Amino acid sequence: MQSDSAAVAGPLGIVPEGGEVTSRTGGRNLALDEFLHSKRAIGGCAVVLLLVLFCFVGPLIYRTNQTAVNLNLANLPPGNGHPLGTDEYGIDVLGRLMVGGQSSLELGFAVAIASTVIGALYGAISGMVGGVVDAFLMRIVDTLLAVPTFILLLIVASMFSLNLATIILLLTLLSWPYVCRLVRAQVLALRSREFVQASTAMGSTRTRILFRHMVPNTFNIFIVTATFAVADSIYALSALSFLGLGPPPPFADWGTMLTNGVNDLFDSYPWEVYPALIVLVITVLAFRQIGDALNDIASSRSSVR
C-alpha cells in the first residue's frame, strides 16, 4: 500500500489520486491533545481569533462611515482622524479593513464548511455504494478537477455580476471535489477494515455505518482541507478582483482593496495597498499553519501503525 497518505491536501490543494488514508487508531482526545501541543496550530488559531475580533468587534469600537462616498476626502494620507488614511472613495482605510475582512472571512468560512460537507457526503456515499455508480460519480469529480477551478470561475465571472453569496456558491461548487476525492479514498480503505465489516455483519444499515464509522473516521481529513479551503477562497476572490471581475462597489474585501490600490504600488498612496496586503497574507498564513499542523498530526499518526 502506498503510504504517502500523510500529505492530505498540500498547499496547492492537490489530492493524490489513489492515496489512502489509514484510520485513526486512538481516540479523538489524543488528536486534540496533539493539536493543543502544536505551537503552529495554537499560534494560527490565536491569529485567526484576533482577526475575527478585529473584523467583527472592531467596527463596534472604531466607528467609521463605510457607506457614504465623498470624493473630496479621497486619498488622504494617514493621520487626522484616519489612522491609515482614506481610499479613492474617501472612505477610512482602517474601517474598510475591518468591514472588508468580514466579507473575506465570511467567504472563507462559508466555502470551507459547505464544500467540506458536500465533498465528504458525496465521497462517502460514492465510496460506500461502489460499483458503476461510484465510477460514474467519480468521473464527475474528475471532470471538475481536470479544469482549473480558477478557469471555471473566470468563465462564470465574465458573464455574470457576482456578489458575495454567488461567489460563495461558485467556489463551493468548484472546491468540493478536492475533499470528495480524499474522503472516498478513506472510505474505501475503511470499508475493508474489521470494525466496519463487523457492523455490516451485525446488520447495520449503510446510513448507520456512514454516520457511525465513516464520518468520524474521516474527520481529520476534512478539517485539514477546510483550513486550506478558507485560504484558497480568499485568495481566489482577490485574483478575480485583480482581473476586474470582482463584485462592484460598495462591496469591500481585502482582495478588492488590494487590487484597487495596485496602481499606486510604485508611488503615491502606499496606505491603500500595504495594510490590505499584510492582513491578507497574515490570514492566509494563519489558516495554512493550522492546516499544516493538523496535517502533520494526521501524518505522524498514520505512519505509526
Place this chain on the structure above:
Amino acid sequence: MRRTHRLAAAAAALALTTLVAACAAGGGGTVGGGSVVKGQKIKGGTVTIAEVGASPNDIFPLLPATNSNGYNGTFTFGMWPWLVYSGDGAKSVPNPQESLYSSLKYSDGDKVITIVLKPWKWSDGVPITSRDFTFVYNMLKVEYNDWFDYVSGLFPVDVAKVETPNTHTVVLDLTRSYNPEFYTDNVLATIPLLPQHAWDKTSASGKVGNYDETKAGAKAVWNFLQGQGTKMGTFATNPLWKVVDGPWRLAAFQSSGYYAWVPNKNYSGPDKPVLNKVIWTPFTTDTSEMNTLRSGTSLDVASVPLNDIRQLPALKAEGYSVAQVPAPGVAEILPNFYAPVAGLLLRQLYIRQAMEYLINRKQIVQKAFAGYADPGNGPVPVLYGQQWDSPLEKAGGPYQYAPGKAIALLKAHGWKVVPGGTDTCVKPGTAPDECGAGITAGEPLTFQLLFASGTESFNEQNAAIQSSESLGGIKITLKSEPFNTLVSTTGTCNAQSHPASICNDWQIQQYGYNSYLMDPSGAGQFNTDANGNYGGYSTPEMDNLINATEYGSSDSAFFAYEDYAAKQLPLLWLPNESTVFVYKKNLAGVTPLNPFSGLYNPEVWYYTKSAS
C-alpha cells in the same frame, strides 16, 4: 490592471457602432505639427507605439457586419484613407489637403454631389480614378447589409445613380436632399477608395476584370476580398494589400496585434513620412503597459489609462511629454423609458432634471477623472470649444450641480423629500403640482444603476453619483456587469419593441460613451426610430429639430437642436474622459492629436537632435 482594458474595449465597440470607426490614423493636415520643435529634424528613425487592448484582425477596409473591432480602423486607415479626411488637427472639420477629393459640390437643392478627385496615384503608380469609387459603390450596393459602417437609409441606399463623366469626376445623384455639412462629415467621411485595377477579382490566381459591374460578380469579389481580409497570416505578404494610397504600407503583422508600417514611397499626399518605420505593439493590460513605460524601455508613444494618471510625473522623469485629447462623444446615464414603474418616473422631465442637478459633474471630472474629462454639459462635448458648441453649453449647460434646486423641483411635484433616505410620492395625479401619470401614492423614488464593471473611474463616478443623489432622497442602487454581458442583455427599448422582456431588467445604465463623427449629430441617437436610441426617448419636437440638422440647410438648426436636447435630458449627461498619452520628448509633430482619424498621424512625426 483590468480597468482600462475594458474601457478600451467599450470605447472601441461603441466607436464603431455609432456610425463608423472613430479610430483611424492617417495624414495630419497642414496644421499638424503643432508641438514646439526644438533642435534639428532627423530623417528616418523608428517609432514604437503602445496601445492597450488593441488587436486588429481584418485588413479589408470595408469591414463585415460581424466585425466590431474598432482597432481595424486605426490599422487600415493609414493605408487606405477615406474620401473625406476627418479632422484637421483636433478640429472637427474635414481636412481638404489630406482628402482624396479636390472639390465637393452640392447642387440641385443639395441632392446632387459632384466629387472631383485629385490626380493622386496608387502605390504601384496607377492613378486613382472615379472607377475606384464605383468599384466600392458597386460592392456596397449589393452587400451593404454585410458592411459594418452601413447606417440605415444612408449610403449606398440613398444613392439613386452614380455617374462618372470622366476619370476623376464622380456625380452622386441622391434620393433626397441632405444638409451638405452632415453628408460630407458623417457619410462621405466613411468611404475609402479601393484599387479596382488590383482588387477586382474573384480568386487569388484569377485575373483582374470588371466583375463588380454585375450583381453576382460584385458579390463574388466582395466575398473573395472579405475572405482574404481575415487571413492574418498573409496580411503582410498578400499582393492585394501591397496596393495602397495612404502614407503607409504594411511591413509585418502578428496575430497578437503587433504590426509595422513602412512609408509608401509613392504616396501622393502632402505629408510624406519622415520616419523609416512605425511599430504598433499591443498590451493586454494597462498594468503591463505602465510597467514597461516605467522600466525605461523603447516605447516612444503610449496611451496612459486614467487609472495611471498619478504616474505621469514619474513618466516625465523617464523622458516623456504628456498630451491629452478629448474624446468626440457623449457620456451618459441612459434612462429606460419603457422599464416597468421606473420608466413612468423617468418619463417625468422634472425627475430627470432633479437627477441631473444631483450629479456633481465638476467633482467627478476632478476626482474620478483627474481633470482629464469633458464636463458633459449637454449632448456636445465642449472641451475643445468649437463651432458646434452653443452658448448654453459653453456656459455650463442647463443643469449644473444644485441639490437645492433638485429638492425644490421634487417638492413642487408632490414628493415627500427625505435627504439620505428615499422620497415618496404624496400627491399622485397629473396636475402640474402632482407626481405625474401612472405614479401612485407612496411610490418610492429609487432606481437601479447598471454599469460596466472593471473600470475604476466608473466605479468611483457611480459611487459618487449614488452618494450625491441621496442628498435629494433619490435612492440609487448599483449593479455592475461585465461590459459584454451588459451589451448582450440590453435591447433597444421603444414603442415598437415594447413589451419586450429585455426591457424589463434595467432601469438606468452607464456603459461608456456614444461616439460622434465630425458632425455631433443627434441623428441615430435621439430621434424616435434611431438605432442608438436604446431607452426609447421620443418627442415630435426632437425629431423635427434633428431632421432639420440632417436634411435642412439652416445654420441655426444645430444650436436649436443642441439646446433643446441639453434641456430635455434624453440622457443624463455625464463627464466624458479624455485620452491621455505620453511621447518621447525628442519626437516632434505628435500634437495636436486628431481624434477623428485615430489620434496618431505618424507621417508628420520626426525625431529631433535635441538636448532634452
Place this chain on the structure above:
Amino acid sequence: MTWYLVRRIGQSVAVIIGVMVLTFILVHLEPGSTARAVLGLKATPARVAIFNDTYGLNRPLPVQFWLYCTHVLHGNFGVSYAAGQPVSTLIAQRLPRDAVLIGISTVLALIIGIPVGLYQAIHHGTVRDDIVAGTWFTLYSAPDFMEALLLIAVFSVHFHVLQPSFTGGITSVGGLFADPNALILPVLVLSINSVAGFSQYMRSSAIEELGQEYIRTARAKGMAERLILTRHLLRNAVLPIITILGLSLPNIVAGAVIAEAIFNFPGMGLLFWQSALAHDFPVMLGATLIIGVATVAGNLAADIAYGVLDPRIRHAV
C-alpha cells in the same frame, strides 16, 4: 497492468467528454444574446441574424453541441468570434510558448523544491524546518499578482535591469529566447508558487522514508549519511512528486493566466482571459478543452509512470 491501463484510458476519455459538456453548458449560461455581446449595442436585427447564421447559434443547443463534438473530433475547434481566425490556429501559436514557460518554471521549481523539502525532512521538527517552511509559506500566501508586481517594482522600475513585459512580435517559440531577459520574471513568479507545494510533498515523503526499515538498516551498517540520502532517501522519496507533477498542472495553468496578463506573455492564459472578456466562446471552449486534455494526460502519464516505478500502486486503485 494492461487491464489497469485500459481502464485508466477509458476513464480519461470519459473525463474529457465531461469537460466538453461542462464547458459547453457554462458558456451557454450567457444571460443575453451572444451576438449582441460580440457585435455591440447597435447591432441591428439583420446583423444579429447574419452573426447567428455564420456561427450556427440559431440551432438548438443539443444540435450545436453535437456539431461541436463532431468538429472537435475532426480537429476543428471552430472560428473565433473576435479574431475571425480558426481557434486551432490561435491555440497552435500559443501552446508551445506555454510549454516553454511552464516547463522551465516547473523544472526550476523542482530544482529548488526537492532539496528544500529534503533539507526540511532531515531537520524535521527543528527550528530550521520551521524557518524554511515559514519562508515558503509566506511567499506562497501573498497573491501571486502582488509578488509579480513587487518584483517588477524592484527589478524593472527601480533598477531597470529586468524587462517587465514581452513586447514586439513573437513569431515562434524560439522568439521567446530572443529576449531571455523578459522570461526571467514570469518564470520566477510561476516557480515561487510551485516550490511551496513541491517542497512540502518532498518533506512529508522524505519523513516517511526516513522512518523506514531500509534507512535504519543502512545506517546500522555504517553507510555514509550522504550516500544514504542520495542513494536511498532521494530516490524513494521523489516518487510521489511524479504524481504531484501531473496533478499540479491545473494550478500552474491557473497561475499562468494571471502571470501572462501581467507580463503581457502571448500564451494560452492570456488568450483565454481575453476571450472570456469578449465572450468569444469558441476560443474559450477550445482553450479549456486543451487545458483539460493536458491535465488528464498528465494524470494518466503520472499514474502509468508511478505504476511502472512502483508496482504496489496497481493494486491500490
